[in-house]
């Protein structure tokens with residue numbers, strides 16, 4: 273068997289290494305990012321940026337970043353040399369309706385699904401920081417034909433703890449997006465209730481403890497807002513196809529939440545923001561609401577310092593932040609006594625010290 277993983281980012285590279293252990297010598301990876309490919313090559317991985325080198329592939333596992341309207345998936349499909357009889361599994365998250373467009377794309381190229389080509393959608397749902405491998409979580413699979421489902425079943429059953437098959441491929445597509453949007457709405461709700469508690473002088477942690485004592489309820493904690501790549505992106509995918517006042521409200525609530533933090537701080541202060549990674553425990557500044565908050569506080573006329581246990585002072589400075597460290601504290605001690613100082617903690621954004 274020759275397996276190719278398309279897209280070697282967070283998901284794709286982890287998938288590539290996981291499969292490499294299961295199918296030794298049979299897995300190759302492709303990515304359009306030349307520097308990423310060169311870096312992986314230097315580490316000894318069998319990867320390429322040249323689709324023309326990928327011949328005789330039996331299984332394509334596609335995990336590129338989705339791109340607006342799924343354009344990265346279509347760009348990859350344009351370049352892939354697809355052999356009759358092969359299996360194509362789309363693992364990236366898709367805007368609802370994309371599988372139908374992929375089917376039309378492949379049929380225009382003369383492939384008949386279920387006989388000479390097998391297409392399935394098995395969206396990824398790994399929880400980094402929790403799962404040990406990218407295949408630890410039950411997976412949903414959908415396809416257009418029973419024969420496609422059968423091919424998918426043969427490939428994935430030995431790899432994942434549970435394969436949840438759905439007969440309508442649109443359900444598989446929507447399941448991934450809804451999973452993330454559900455979390456988005458839950459976080460937005462938590463932010464609203466936390467804000468209410470602070471306004472009323474009530475302890476939000478106590479409220480959570482009380483509410484969560486019932487086993488079918490989970491009131492979430494709060495952070496700087498709803499960041500990361502997936503939740504806001506998947507919310508936008510769903511909003512493109514499903515009008516909902518609730519979803520619109522959740523997006524607005526998230527923006528209002530950060531606006532309220534900035535308003536509470538005011539202007540002309542020295543502000544220390546504790547924690548800027550996009551998520552507690554994950555060393556990544558991309559799509560971070562902590563970063564958005566720092567920039568909004570600066571725009572409001574504050575001097576902002578940041579600290580984050582995951583980053584060194586140098587790393588934070590390189591990323592364009594005033595990083596707090598011992599020397600700075602001592603040097604600026606006198607100056608700091610003269611200005612209003614404010615400390616913001618990521619889990620208690622409204623409880624200003």
Ligand SMILES: NC(=O)c1ccc[n+]([C@@H]2O[C@H](COP(=O)([O-])OP(=O)(O)OC[C@H]3O[C@@H](n4cnc5c(N)ncnc54)[C@H](O)[C@@H]3O)[C@@H](O)[C@H]2O)c1
Nearest residue numbers: 279281282283303304305336337338344347348364365396
């Ligand atoms: N990161 C997560 O936690 C997570 C979880 C579940 C689902 N997903 C989904 O998985 C997909 C990948 O996410 P990620 O976090 O790995 O993204 P990423 O940005 O880390 O990596 C994507 C990679 O795809 C490559 N790429 C883009 N277009 C390509 C093309 N035409 N051919 C080959 N390579 C191409 C990029 O160069 C990049 O290296 C997305 O659809 C995402 O929504 C991500």
